[in-house]
Amino acid sequence: MTAALAAPSPVGGAKTRINDFSIQVATVNGSGSQTANTVLLRAIFQMGVFVSGKNLFPSNIAGLPTWFTIRASAKGYVARKASNEMLILMNPETAKEDIAKADPGALVIYDEPLQLDKLRSDLAYTPVPFQKLVTASCPEPKLHKLVKNMIYVGVAARLLGIDMEEVKKAIAKQLKGKTKAIELNQTACMAGYDWAMENLEDQDHIKVVRDNKTQGLIIIDGNEACALGALFAGVTVVGWYPITPASSLVETFIEYAEEYRKDPKTGKSTVAIVQMEDELASAGVVLSAGWAGARSMTSTAGPGVSLMSEFIGLGYYVEAPGVFFNVARTGPSTGLPTRTQQSDVELCAKCSHGDTLHVNLYPGNMEECFQFAYDAFDLAERFQTPIFVVTDLDLGMQNWASKPFAYPAKAYDRGKVLNQQQLAEVKDWGRYKDVDGDGIPYRSLPGTPGGKGAYLTRGSGHNAYAQYSEKPEDYIEVMDRLKRKYETAKDHVPGPVFRNQGSDKGVLAFGSSDPAVIEAQDILAEGGLKTDYLRLRALPFTAEVDAYVKEKKVVYVVEQNRDGQMANLFRETYPEHATKFKSVLHYDGHAIDAKSIVDQITAFEQK
Amino acid sequence: MTTTTSATPTPAAPTNKLGFTKQDYVGSKSTLCAGCGHDSITAQIINAAFESSIEGHRVTKYSGIGCSSKTPAYFINQGWGFNSVHGRMPSIATGASLANRTLINIGVSGDGDSMSIGMGQFVHAVRRNIPMIYIIEDNGVYGLTKGQFSATADKGSHLKTGAVNDFPSIDPCTLAIELGCGFVARSFSGNPKQLNAILKAAFAYQGTVVLDVISPCVTFNNHDASTRSYKHVKDHDFPLHDLGFIQYSEVEEVDIPAGETEIVTFPDGSKVAIKALHEGYEPTDRFGAMKAIHESMAKGEFLTGLLYINPTQPPLPEVLNLVDEPLATLGEDLLKPSPAELDKIMQSLM
Ligand SMILES: Cc1ncc(C[n+]2csc(CCOP(=O)(O)OP(=O)(O)O)c2C)c(N)n1
Ligand code: SF4
Ligand SMILES: [Mg+2]
Numbered sequence: 002m003t004a005a006l007a008a009p010s011p012v013g014g015a016k017t018r019i020n021d022f023s024i025q026v027a028t029v030n031g032s033g034s035q036t037a038n039t040v041l042l043r044a045i046f047q048m049g050v051f052v053s054g055k056n057l058f059p060s061n062i063a064g065l066p067t068w069f070t071i072r073a074s075a076k077g078y079v080a081r082k083a084s085n086e087m088l089i090l091m092n093p094e095t096a097k098e099d100i101a102k103a104d105p106g107a108l109v110i111y112d113e114p115l116q117l118d119k120l121r122s123d124l125a126y127t128p129v130p131f132q133k134l135v136t137a138s139c140p141e142p143k144l145h146k147l148v149k150n151m152i153y154v155g156v157a158a159r160l161l162g163i164d165m166e167e168v169k170k171a172i173a174k175q176l177k178g179k180t181k182a183i184e185l186n187q188t189a190c191m192a193g194y195d196w197a198m199e200n201l202e203d204q205d206h207i208k209v210v211r212d213n214k215t216q217g218l219i220i221i222d223g224n225e226a227c228a229l230g231a232l233f234a235g236v237t238v239v240g241w242y243p244i245t246p247a248s249s250l251v252e253t254f255i256e257y258a259e260e261y262r263k264d265p266k267t268g269k270s271t272v273a274i275v276q277m278e279d280e281l282a283s284a285g286v287v288l289s290a291g292w293a294g295a296r297s298m299t300s301t302a303g304p305g306v307s308l309m310s311e312f313i314g315l316g317y318y319v320e321a322p323g324v325f326f327n328v329a330r331t332g333p334s335t336g337l338p339t340r341t342q343q344s345d346v347e348l349c350a351k352c353s354h355g356d357t358l359h360v361n362l363y364p365g366n367m368e369e370c371f372q373f374a375y376d377a378f379d380l381a382e383r384f385q386t387p388i389f390v391v392t393d394l395d396l397g398m399q400n401w402a403s404k405p406f407a408y409p410a411k412a413y414d415r416g417k418v419l420n421q422q423q424l425a426e427v428k429d430w431g432r433y434k435d436v437d438g439d440g441i442p443y444r445s446l447p448g449t450p451g452g453k454g455a456y457l458t459r460g461s462g463h464n465a466y467a468q469y470s471e472k473p474e475d476y477i478e479v480m481d482r483l484k485r486k487y488e489t490a491k492d493h494v495p496g497p498v499f500r501n502q503g504s505d506k507g508v509l510a511f512g513s514s515d516p517a518v519i520e521a522q523d524i525l526a527e528g529g530l531k532t533d534y535l536r537l538r539a540l541p542f543t544a545e546v547d548a549y550v551k552e553k554k555v556v557y558v559v560e561q562n563r564d565g566q567m568a569n570l571f572r573e574t575y576p577e578h579a580t581k582f583k584s585v586l587h588y589d590g591h592a593i594d595a596k597s598i599v600d601q602i603t604a605f606e607q608k
Numbered sequence: 609m610t611t612t613t614s615a616t617p618t619p620a621a622p623t624n625k626l627g628f629t630k631q632d633y634v635g636s637k638s639t640l641c642a643g644c645g646h647d648s649i650t651a652q653i654i655n656a657a658f659e660s661s662i663e664g665h666r667v668t669k670y671s672g673i674g675c676s677s678k679t680p681a682y683f684i685n686q687g688w689g690f691n692s693v694h695g696r697m698p699s700i701a702t703g704a705s706l707a708n709r710t711l712i713n714i715g716v717s718g719d720g721d722s723m724s725i726g727m728g729q730f731v732h733a734v735r736r737n738i739p740m741i742y743i744i745e746d747n748g749v750y751g752l753t754k755g756q757f758s759a760t761a762d763k764g765s766h767l768k769t770g771a772v773n774d775f776p777s778i779d780p781c782t783l784a785i786e787l788g789c790g791f792v793a794r795s796f797s798g799n800p801k802q803l804n805a806i807l808k809a810a811f812a813y814q815g816t817v818v819l820d821v822i823s824p825c826v827t828f829n830n831h832d833a834s835t836r837s838y839k840h841v842k843d844h845d846f847p848l849h850d851l852g853f854i855q856y857s858e859v860e861e862v863d864i865p866a867g868e869t870e871i872v873t874f875p876d877g878s879k880v881a882i883k884a885l886h887e888g889y890e891p892t893d894r895f896g897a898m899k900a901i902h903e904s905m906a907k908g909e910f911l912t913g914l915l916y917i918n919p920t921q922p923p924l925p926e927v928l929n930l931v932d933e934p935l936a937t938l939g940e941d942l943l944k945p946s947p948a949e950l951d952k953i954m955q956s957l958m
Contacts, residue, residue, distance in 0.1 A: 285703060
């Protein structure tokens with residue numbers, strides 16, 4: 002190789018960023034780059050460095066551009082960072098644009114024939130002869146495309162100072178047991194590494210240095226975490242319909258069910274999973290299975306929730322339990338189906354026609370995805386109503402480092418269900434009677450013998466005894482009780498989490514915005530603006546949320562949608578404080594980053 | 609159309625094998641129009657359930673929205689019911705029947721409920737062979753919304769207002785056969801004997817029964833120019849056979865009628881005796897049945913009876929290899945993996 006390739010050094014001579022940088026890899030969808038990128042991420046993780054990955058992929062099976070960003074952060078920040086210190090450009094289609102957008106001083110690894118080095122003078126270039134290296138390391142031409150990606154992993158490992166043993170381990174982990182593929186990929190990776198050893202000098206721009214931050218942590222995505230929560234919660238009926246980014250929740254569940262949900266005595270299945278014809282049918286299955294006493298769930302995204310909404314209203318009014326995972330994506334309509342957003346806030350809060358109010362859970366990290374999925378089944382049965390667990394593509398499909406999940410030791414809460422004996426003893430049972438004053442009635446399950454407890458569930462007007470009624474007083478009684486039930490839920494849903502710096506200025510966020518808000522809060526504090534951060538974890542708003550709203554002078558509501566939907570819910574719930582809520586928004590389809598939050602809050606403060 | 613106990617106290621009402629009287633199978637008082645075909649169907653459901661000694665508490669009734677869909681309130685009060693949303697009864701039946709496979713599932717729907725808004729769910733429920741008797745109370749109109757055409761209305765037929773239907777009708781029975789349904793029947797609310805026999809056989813069947821019952825709407829579709837009026841249907845009803853149903857019993861000798869009778873045996877040992885009234889109709893011949901139904905429809909006739917039968921198809925809970933006990937009542941001990949298992953999963957993610 003020519004000497005010109007050696008020593009890409011950072012332009013501007015900034016000091017080395019150790020374990021604190023972002024890498025963006027630009028490839029073509031369907032080229033197998035996902036494996037390579039995950040290997041790179043895992044290898045850094047195995048070096049003990051806190052790392053997060055974001056896959057920015059198109060709605061396409063193969064051929065369109067895709068980007069993967071890997072962020073290492075010694076401080077443990079895991080939000081997307083808008084600036085990148087290293088670019089790996091493998092896609093000729095986007096290379097020029099990627100260069101144009103690059104941050105000054107970035108290291109650029111690229112495919113030699115692309116000749117990008119003339120485009121800008123403020124970047125440090127490393128052209129790599131990928132084709133030559135591929136041909137030399139892999140005898141099978143049809144595998145060249147896949148293997149090419151592993152070569153950049155080797156080159157990056159060399160430049161960043163990642164131990165190749167960790168890379169090899171990561172490959173073995175990623176390709177679980179596929180011996181031939183493991184060998185092939187490890188060889189390709191080594192070829193990249195060896196070439197870089199021979200031809201490139203050290204760079205001191207960004208480095209990975211062994212640390213101990215990730216010991217004992219797992220890497221998981223939110224869909225898998227939710228699937229595990231449902232597994233441990235003992236879900237028994239699943240009706241679903243495929244949709245990005247929600248499909249992998251059920252698909253992962255199916256894999257786990259194969260292993261963990263077979264009756265050991267008979268080998269028969271303890272869960273029914275049916276891929277339905279659409280989301281309407283999925284919702285019907287969930288609600289009727291819940292009505293009949295099963296723990297039931299579905300997983301969908303915005304378009305599916307829209308379809309389900311007639312049924313959700315029925316579920317609310319007839320009081321049938323069921324768990325609805327909404328892994329939100331960028332709407333409206335098909336929108337950007339492979340991009341993230343929190344734009345179903347109002348949809349899930351009040352899904353359906355008529356007066357409807359739903360309990361919503363908003364996990365903000367992997368442990369909560371697991372725990373809230375578990376809790377959702379208890380809440381559904383306790384409150385006899387549809388429960389939404391709302392995540393988004395960012396939580397659901399991206400890789401996150403997490404503490405291993407704690408065992409959910411709490412016994413299942415099957416709610417107020419009367420069995421045969423209780424039905425025989427109860428004097429004046431009414432399916433919709435508020436016996437305990439908490440708005441939650443007692444139910445019976447179809448098939449209960451003994452000749453008592455049968456009733457007809459109907460979406461039309463009914464009285465406390467489940468009889469058909471159009472009487473105004475009966476209607477009001479049921480609707481007001483439902484409201485009371487919703488109030489009761491305040492004492493059962495997870496309360497908020499605080500990160501206070503001792504300020505009368507509030508920052509309020511939920512779900513996947515959490516890491517960006519934490520980082521933004523630190524940046525703001527460094528600049529002299531202290532804030533108290535409340536992370537909301539559920540609807541309805543609990544007493545702690547009430548107190549916070551009353552106490553703060555201003556509340557910056559951070560959310561990933563255009564219309565400030567959560568802020569709207571706050572203004573509606575706390576009209577006397579309506580002017581306090583200022584919307585900090587991010588809705589371009591990328592995960593929110595700290596800088597966007599800092600910039601918007603700073604602008605508000607300067608007004 | 610409720611069965612009222614007679615005013616005289618004696619003699620004691622007859623009981624079935626379970627010791628129940630017919631009164632134990634009734635529901636609330638019907639609120640449908642006097643003379644509505646749907647009420648006659650309700651009466652035969654009550655009779656058949658009583659005569660077949662069905663356990664009332666295991667019966668679960670599902671419906672969509674429509675006059676027809678109101679009827680689950682009018683029979684078998686001992687069972688639970690779920691009157692859901694328009695066109696979505698099949699998914700309600702699917703979820704509940706999976707949650708508890710010991711339930712006896714009866715779905716009641718209308719021609720509007722099943723053949724228009726609910727076509728998607730009808731088709732897929734049949735395909736999955738969910739264990740249920742799926743009754744379509746077929747009057748050719750939307751009764752509850754005051755008489756608009758439904759998708760089963762015959763092309764060229766007239767509404768009371770004079771409006772003409774320009775579109776071909778959809779036939780639930782040939783569609784069900786096409787979809788692989790193993791028990792397809794048609795009857796007429798004005799032929800209680802036939803309907804009763806079909807219903808009794810249906811109770812013994814394990815998968816989806818599609819039963820299209822022509823059921824005149826006396827208020828909106830019983831006029832002279834209608835092809836779903838009592839008179840028109842009576843004149844064009846073409847019963848295929850005399851049906852006898854012999855419920856399986858371990859003690860009683862089964863009495864099979866002699867003669868030209870074909871016997872179809874169900875997996876539980878019950879038998880349907882089919883005595884043909886016309887030559888050449890073979891209810892176990894899928895393609896032959898389709899052909900005969902199409903030919904008769906072209907002549908404006910209603911072939912009624914057991915149109916197609918194949919009792920061997922496994923219902924959905926069997927296809928999914930579910931445990932025998934209801935999923936709904938499985939305990940935490942069986943459902944929740946252990947701490948060691950969680951640990952193993954966590955290790956695999958490190
Ligand atoms: C989503 C929705 N759209 C429309 C209606 C109004 N609607 C109620 S019943 C019905 C038609 C019922 O016709 P059919 O199923 O044939 O029952 P029938 O009354 O004839 O027995 C319609 C359109 C509704 N309830 N829900
Ligand atoms: S309107 Fe027609 S279908 Fe409805 S109850 Fe009256 S007769 Fe029956
Ligand atoms: Mg109708």
